[in-house]
Amino acid sequence: MRYLLALDQGTSSSRSIVFDETGRIVSLAQRELPQIFPQPGWVEHNATTIWQDQLATAKEAIVKAGLNASDISGIGITNQRETTVVWNKKTGEPIYHAIVWQCRRTEPICAQLRERGLEQTIQQKTGLRIDAYFSGTKLKWILDHIPLAREQAKRGELAFGTIDCWLVWKLTGGQVHATDVSNASRTMLFNVHKNDWDNELLNALDIPRDMLPKVQPSSSLFGNTVADLFGTGIPIGGVAGDQQSALFGQACFTPGMAKNTYGTGCFMLMHTGTQFQTSQNGLLTTSAAQSTSTPEFAIEGSVFIGGAVVQWLRDGLHAIQSSGEVQQLAQSVPDAGGVMMVPAFTGLGAPYWDANARGTITGLTRGSTMAHIARAALESIAYQSAALLLAMSRDAEAAGAAPVSELRVDGGASANDMLMQFQADLLGIPVIRPAMLETTALGAAYLAGLAVGVFANKAALTQQWQANRTFTPTLSRADAAERMKEWEHAVRQARA
Numbered sequence: 001m002r003y004l005l006a007l008d009q010g011t012s013s014s015r016s017i018v019f020d021e022t023g024r025i026v027s028l029a030q031r032e033l034p035q036i037f038p039q040p041g042w043v044e045h046n047a048t049t050i051w052q053d054q055l056a057t058a059k060e061a062i063v064k065a066g067l068n069a070s071d072i073s074g075i076g077i078t079n080q081r082e083t084t085v086v087w088n089k090k091t092g093e094p095i096y097h098a099i100v101w102q103c104r105r106t107e108p109i110c111a112q113l114r115e116r117g118l119e120q121t122i123q124q125k126t127g128l129r130i131d132a133y134f135s136g137t138k139l140k141w142i143l144d145h146i147p148l149a150r151e152q153a154k155r156g157e158l159a160f161g162t163i164d165c166w167l168v169w170k171l172t173g174g175q176v177h178a179t180d181v182s183n184a185s186r187t188m189l190f191n192v193h194k195n196d197w198d199n200e201l202l203n204a205l206d207i208p209r210d211m212l213p214k215v216q217p218s219s220s221l222f223g224n225t226v227a228d229l230f231g232t233g234i235p236i237g238g239v240a241g242d243q244q245s246a247l248f249g250q251a252c253f254t255p256g257m258a259k260n261t262y263g264t265g266c267f268m269l270m271h272t273g274t275q276f277q278t279s280q281n282g283l284l285t286t287s288a289a290q291s292t293s294t295p296e297f298a299i300e301g302s303v304f305i306g307g308a309v310v311q312w313l314r315d316g317l318h319a320i321q322s323s324g325e326v327q328q329l330a331q332s333v334p335d336a337g338g339v340m341m342v343p344a345f346t347g348l349g350a351p352y353w354d355a356n357a358r359g360t361i362t363g364l365t366r367g368s369t370m371a372h373i374a375r376a377a378l379e380s381i382a383y384q385s386a387a388l389l390l391a392m393s394r395d396a397e398a399a400g401a402a403p404v405s406e407l408r409v410d411g412g413a414s415a416n417d418m419l420m421q422f423q424a425d426l427l428g429i430p431v432i433r434p435a436m437l438e439t440t441a442l443g444a445a446y447l448a449g450l451a452v453g454v455f456a457n458k459a460a461l462t463q464q465w466q467a468n469r470t471f472t473p474t475l476s477r478a479d480a481a482e483r484m485k486e487w488e489h490a491v492r493q494a495r496a
Helices: 047-064 107-115 119-126 135-145 149-154 163-171 199-204 242-249 308-315 323-330 370-398 417-427 439-452 458-464 477-495
Strands: 003-009 013-020 025-032 072-079 084-088 158-162 178-180 214-216 219-224 235-241 258-262 266-273 284-287 297-303 340-342 360-362 407-410 431-434 467-471
Touching (some): 003 047, 047 163, 072 242, 135 149, 149 158, 158 163, 235 439, 242 439, 258 370, 266 370, 308 370, 340 477, 360 477, 370 417, 417 431, 417 467
Parallel strands (some): 003 072, 407 431
Antiparallel strands (some): 431 467
16 A cells, blocks of 8 residues: 655644545644734734644654655645745745735735736736735735845845745755746746746736746656655655645546535636636636646636634624534524625625625514524525636636536535535535545645656546535526525625
8 A cells, every 4th residue: 555645734724644545544633823913904824833833743644644754655735825935045944924815915016016007917927816815915025024135035045935835945955946836826926828937927026036936737746855854755746726736636637627615715616628718707717736737727716704604603693602503503494584694704705806895694584593694604605606606607608618517515614414405506516525525635645646656647536536425406497596696686785
């Protein structure tokens, strides 16, 4: 039996999972990651803590599995995307905290880029909108605000990377400064057509090119870990941003296949093959995880508040004691009784992109109870995801492609049967929950396994994928359309 180690560095924790060659979990280790909030709207992480925790969980997972480092065929890395680290190449020390993807401090820089008329250029070259979400403006902020940073960068003394790149650097003892196409495509600096950094965009943000890492296919050899970390060198064979890694772990390799991850937010990706497709419906185009040098793409939509709405019911309204109680409370009523909830706590993401929208609960009557609100809260996750899939279907239709015929799901909230059934009812297509819900980490393991020869090809991975349960629609299309009409009416009220 051969084994693969997946490093899953997320926003709230650092985890390591050992998989065997059948895709089964052998062991798992995890540490929570402290969040740093220096000012309202600012979010940071300590990059050194990330490295130390990730290394500690990797060692723990290998020991828990009863294995030695020599039993591990390869390492795959998946990571919170867009989060930005700048470090000194000589000392290997960060010059500032990592600026997290959620951080909004660079919105003024984004406003300047929009005023300069760069919106269309950036969308055409990168597939992205101008937004503080992406890494480019975070990197510019660090160069502009940290004393001597810009001078050091011009002398070639500083390195930039997303979290995957930072971990590769540390694992290889500073020998390798590299990232993969899926992470590079989230920087707003990367030309996804050429799979290369774009000089016009680097000039627009005043970023020296030699700060940037080499960009490789997601499944390729990034180097070996230094021997003293684990006792022997282990090849790093896979790197991908978390959402592209989940798409890969769900075996969505062909155009029209789509997955939705139900986490704190919801992230839906549809593979579009080698075709770069600019969305006319408020979605992003992003590089998919790639096993060759040929560019592959996906259309992506992000919901900012997905499963986090359940945390709000627990911590904000104190309606439940634990998140697990929400399904029982919601199912104590036959429906939401006309109550609609739009959880726009931090504005609305795709396909609306309205930073000023705020959360609303509408349709309340004297007969409304906490159970109706709980049900409306759960249903809001499905409504937001349905709005994404409808936008994707309109894009697919415009491109002459077939509409999405099934939705593969993962993430914590996908375990909720009531929510998944409602999702299928709204969409009118099967919603399929896989046997393995850890698809993000599995995707990283698969990418590494392909690079080191544990798997022959993607067809072998397709054969490994197994469904746990399929939810088929029971609602008529007319009723589903009426429900979506009510949802869009509630969204308009939240935006007003």
